[in-house]
Amino acid sequence: MSSTSAGDRLRVAVIGFGYWGPHLARNFMDSAGAELQLIADHNQQRRAAARAMYPSVDTVEDEREVLASSVQAVAIATPLASHYELARAALEAGLHVLVEKPLAANSTQCAELVALARTQRLTLMVDHTFLYTSAVQKIREYIEDGVLGSVLYFDCVRANLGRFRRDCNVVWDLAPHDISIFNYVIGKQPRWVSATGATHHAAEENLVYVCLGFEDQLLAHFHLNWLAPVKVRRITIGGTRRMLVYDETEAREKIKLYDHEVTTSKLDRQRGSTLEVQCRAGACAAPELDGSEALRRVVDGFVHAALTGTSPLSDGAAGADVVRLLEAIQRSLRDSGARVLL
Amino acid sequence: MSSTSAGDRLRVAVIGFGYWGPHLARNFMDSAGAELQLIADHNQQRRAAARAMYPSVDTVEDEREVLASSVQAVAIATPLASHYELARAALEAGLHVLVEKPLAANSTQCAELVALARTQRLTLMVDHTFLYTSAVQKIREYIEDGVLGSVLYFDCVRANLGRFRRDCNVVWDLAPHDISIFNYVIGKQPRWVSATGATHHAAEENLVYVCLGFEDQLLAHFHLNWLAPVKVRRITIGGTRRMLVYDETEAREKIKLYDHEVTTSKLDRQRGSTLEVQCRAGACAAPELDGSEALRRVVDGFVHAALTGTSPLSDGAAGADVVRLLEAIQRSLRDSGARVLL
Amino acid sequence: MSSTSAGDRLRVAVIGFGYWGPHLARNFMDSAGAELQLIADHNQQRRAAARAMYPSVDTVEDEREVLASSVQAVAIATPLASHYELARAALEAGLHVLVEKPLAANSTQCAELVALARTQRLTLMVDHTFLYTSAVQKIREYIEDGVLGSVLYFDCVRANLGRFRRDCNVVWDLAPHDISIFNYVIGKQPRWVSATGATHHAAEENLVYVCLGFEDQLLAHFHLNWLAPVKVRRITIGGTRRMLVYDETEAREKIKLYDHEVTTSKLDRQRGSTLEVQCRAGACAAPELDGSEALRRVVDGFVHAALTGTSPLSDGAAGADVVRLLEAIQRSLRDSGARVLL
Amino acid sequence: MSSTSAGDRLRVAVIGFGYWGPHLARNFMDSAGAELQLIADHNQQRRAAARAMYPSVDTVEDEREVLASSVQAVAIATPLASHYELARAALEAGLHVLVEKPLAANSTQCAELVALARTQRLTLMVDHTFLYTSAVQKIREYIEDGVLGSVLYFDCVRANLGRFRRDCNVVWDLAPHDISIFNYVIGKQPRWVSATGATHHAAEENLVYVCLGFEDQLLAHFHLNWLAPVKVRRITIGGTRRMLVYDETEAREKIKLYDHEVTTSKLDRQRGSTLEVQCRAGACAAPELDGSEALRRVVDGFVHAALTGTSPLSDGAAGADVVRLLEAIQRSLRDSGARVLL
DSSP: OOSSOGGGSEEEEEEOOSSSHHHHHHHHHHOTTEEEEEEEOSOHHHHHHHHHHOTTSEEESSHHHHHHSSOSEEEEOSOHHHHHHHHHHHHHTTOEEEEESSSOSSHHHHHHHHHHHHHHTOOEEEEOGGGGSHHHHHHHHHHHTTTTOSEEEEEEEEEEEOOOOSSSOHHHHHHHHHHHHHHHHTOOOOSEEEEEEEOSSSSSOSEEEEEEEOSTTOEEEEEEESEEEEEEEEEEEEESSOEEEEETTOSSOOEEEEOOEEEEEEOOOSSSOSEEEEEEOOOEEEOOOOOSOHHHHHHHHHHHHHHHOOOOTTBHHHHHHHHHHHHHHHHHHHTTTOOEEO | OOSSOGGGSEEEEEEOOSSSHHHHHHHHHHOTTEEEEEEEOSOHHHHHHHHHHOTTSEEESSHHHHHHSSOSEEEEOSOGGGHHHHHHHHHHTTOEEEEESSSOSSHHHHHHHHHHHHHHTOOEEEEOGGGGSHHHHHHHHHHHTTTTOSEEEEEEEEEEEOOOOSSSOHHHHHHHHHHHHHHHHTOOOOSEEEEEEEOSSSSSOSEEEEEEEOSTTOEEEEEEESEEEEEEEEEEEEESSOEEEEETTOSSOOEEEEOOEEEEEEOOOSSSOSEEEEEEOOOEEEOOOOOSOHHHHHHHHHHHHHHHOOOOTTBHHHHHHHHHHHHHHHHHHHTTTOOEEO | OOSSOGGGSEEEEEEOOSSSHHHHHHHHHHOTTEEEEEEEOSOHHHHHHHHHHOTTSEEESOHHHHHHSSOSEEEEOSOHHHHHHHHHHHHHTTOEEEEESSSOSSHHHHHHHHHHHHHHTOOEEEEOGGGGSHHHHHHHHHHHTTTTOSEEEEEEEEEEEOOOOSSSOHHHHHHHHHHHHHHHHTOOOOSEEEEEEEOSSSSSOSEEEEEEEOSTTOEEEEEEESEEEEEEEEEEEEESSOEEEEETTOSSOOEEEEOOEEEEEEOOOSSSOSEEEEEEOOOEEEOOOOOSOHHHHHHHHHHHHHHHOOOOTTBHHHHHHHHHHHHHHHHHHHTTTOOEEO | OOSSOGGGSEEEEEEOOSSSHHHHHHHHHHOTTEEEEEEEOSOHHHHHHHHHHOTTSEEESOHHHHHHSSOSEEEEOSOGGGHHHHHHHHHHTTOEEEEESSSOSSHHHHHHHHHHHHHHTOOEEEEOGGGGSHHHHHHHHHHHTTTTOSEEEEEEEEEEEOOOOSSSOHHHHHHHHHHHHHHHHTOOOOSEEEEEEEOSSSSSOSEEEEEEEOSTTOEEEEEEESEEEEEEEEEEEEESSOEEEEETTOSSOOEEEEOOEEEEEEOOOSSSOSEEEEEEOOOEEEOOOOOSOHHHHHHHHHHHHHHHOOOOTTBHHHHHHHHHHHHHHHHHHHTTTOOEEO
């Protein structure tokens, strides 16, 4: 018997035990507020693996058994194409839903799920894990407190070797991270999106460059790559007062804040511009960050929202915003990189 | 008296003693085949600095004095806008010409200089320094020998804090490096160019993203940035057989060759793609590289070409190719990132 | 029910559920050949944590209940002082024993345990985890194959911020790693040991420098530090043919092999030495390494040895060798760094 | 003609144009307060190289010609064995002297030179270049201001591949840097020295580990290595309030200041220590540093001291302190690492 009684705990099922499901299961096992009761997967070996890891948890093949069970909530970690069907069925069955990002395959599905959750008074949350890292929390704090001044650009590189997904291209796999982070820390709406990609080994793009245009010369750029020699997870933010690098692969010092000085002076000269820009490299600081696992905070946040009826950080609406942008990127990709106005 | 007699040495003048001129002067001083006789600059302090460094070298204010002097060759390290006038006057005066990159401000000027050098039977060379590094020589060798297989993408990041130039934007300042390297190691003609930028402090773009499209899904991308918190000089090349990272900021191991394995297998499954792509991270190797200064090889190459009448590695034609692409990038920038066909 | 029947699996108990116990437990849970039945710890909260993690596993307060149970093997992850008592009792009770390093608090205890295991025909294994990493396996392979030539020096830095242990000083905590690796990959007996340390916060040394002297100018040095600003886990091995750096903190490229060239030529000159040594930095290579968890191989190795009666890689004798050296280091520390002959 | 008249400038000769001489010559050429008039070297090729670089400077074979010339000061960059003779002759001839580190081959010679400079009222300065870096200046500032609290340890690693010197072993080549830095930033007198080394290719030690013992558990350690696969120039300083890493090979962020927290609490427990030490990794900061060349400040400092008669930062006395410690290290090396009391 576990140390806390099950009475006050959220009974949870995890649907999909492939790549991400086991991480969710482990965190639900460790979460004091939750009780993992069920793991569903079509694949026999995966179910066997789940049983070996968690002998106390039942496994089922058909997700419909989950809906019929006594669980109060489901965490959906299946291929993108099935998110909508599973989430809708779960919400209709009165279950709280945590969905792997992205929320669904298109905006119409997202809107439907958001509306359904509202009418059912259930928690619909998307697992935008990075929003729950102390690094992203710190970046948002910096920007809100004006530490960076006004943001001039937001440059992301999210590259690694594989894992080539079969259910979506690199944009739908990796861009949700950068988009959700951007929306959370900066929260401005782009005026246009432009994307160019290449398809080398898979059936869909494995390398894509995305530009997002905003007012006042703010520019965001994502480099998304499944075919990179080394893993890169770097976000660089340039501001009028300071610049910042967030390198997720760093064990420590994930965030570096650069106190560079850029001064502009008018010049009176015959040729060339009349603007003289002087840069001085300044000091650098890496804030202390809480190293605990972000997914644990996702799970705890979901459990808390479901038990209290409060809204989670990455709710359905936030997930829908991300999908809207993914669609625009996809349109630009299909349209040879033409700007898609938003 | 110097150790070798001046008889067999190329008498050289350096025009422009601002940022790059002193580097050229130092290398001409050290080059056994050259004799630096004259340094020209409009600025009195710069001339004083030149005299302090090289008491044996005369300094003049007006570059016309250079043409009237006994020098046989000039190295032009002045702002871009003056390249054409100075180079043309020098060629007409019968002098060999080494020009700072880019060769000139537009293709018409480039074509004229190339033709003039040909009719005058003089050496016209552009200082695309990087082509003379042992790193770029090695990369070309890898590609020619098929070590990388066929190239899938070419990704460059050239970012640093300043120096903001007043005579051109970040494209004309930094892109010549990446374009000349690309042309030299891969040598394919892009079918289209697309560029998006932002102007934050200066009068012209200080941050620009460039995409170059080729046949067969080959994609090249340049991230050009004058406003970055840390200096980045990285070129990543993905090939079908191997991948490569060239990090110019590394003291040693500037090139890393990754022996990753990417295998594709057909799958027969109901949903998702029918392609299964498996990646395995393999061994990594950093070749031994000659650490000697590339600019020294530029200068020696120029001296050799001038003295022997042979064609240098980065001749006028190569310089003109670079300018053609710079113009196309500029057009796309002005045209909101629309693809410019070539 | 788990996928394989329990009949052919080793029934295991983990004693001690503090820092390392949970790692052992997790790996025994995942090991197909083992069945974790019991976890023992004096601490009530730790037992509760164990139950929460592994509801299927029983927990007991008193280790004597383990001896009375039906388990066939125990993994001991308790403070050093209790290793001997627990291991002896387990062996006497006919149980196979895996002990956390170091094997015991002194050589007499080690000898007794080794002898007892032999007479009882039971497996006695020490958890020198690093020997089971693919990196250390590769280093041993390099040395055996003569890739490094003959080894000239072996330099280890094992530094981090905390964890200050209360049951031993930094030598007994960290040096077992470096000693066991050295013994495994080089296997030479030092002729003397010398150690100097400082005690800053704890009751015992938290910073110690150790020198080991061998024949033929081979020198080994360990820098052991609990009070370092950054985590360092680096072993540098200099050989006559090549040099090697093993940086355990690297996500990839943990091993770098340097193909440097050192040539010696006799000189005939009036003053200074008559030996001219020329060094040329050569290429560098990082071999592909299997990234799977070493502790899993420790656990599987223990299970295999126990089930088959074969001898494990890090058996009691290897563990005793390590303790012998730890004692010598300790003597030198107490004797103001005087060399202790072995 | 140079921009400032020669009247008020110090007329300087550089003796020895091997490895370091050219660096000194370049900086004297660039120094407004100095006029490099003479370069002396026994080697004909080196003199030719000097003339090629600085046609305006005379070269001589015999250093006695320097003493007979009109120069007011000499910079001595010859092998260690000749420092004393050359410096003494120069001082006796009434010339100010800048000597390459170490000042001389033994303490007696140092004392004699210091006394001679005093009686002659001439500047005697040792080129301990590192003291003039902004990094070391900053470290001294940190320690003086109590930013680190009281210093607990000082750990240096100064390792690289070659250059094997023929005129001294690795201690006399590299340790002067670490000793002079230690003396400058901490300034405590060690109570004992212990050193162990190995001689692999050369006639003298190319790998040496040095321990310096102080009161109050302060420990200093130098790892000196001519046979390392990668260049390391790292000084780690642990203090009661903060820790610091000075990595000279970093292009930027050479100094990192770690705000770690170490708390000690008494415990009442049966076994183990009664001290509970808790460490918490804190924020990290890299101060802004002036990147200008340190040797330039050495040269300017020497010129200033000579022209004004003031005492330079690294005067003869400081140089003598370093040699005293080098001798003690050498004694310990010869005496099998036995502690040499000071």
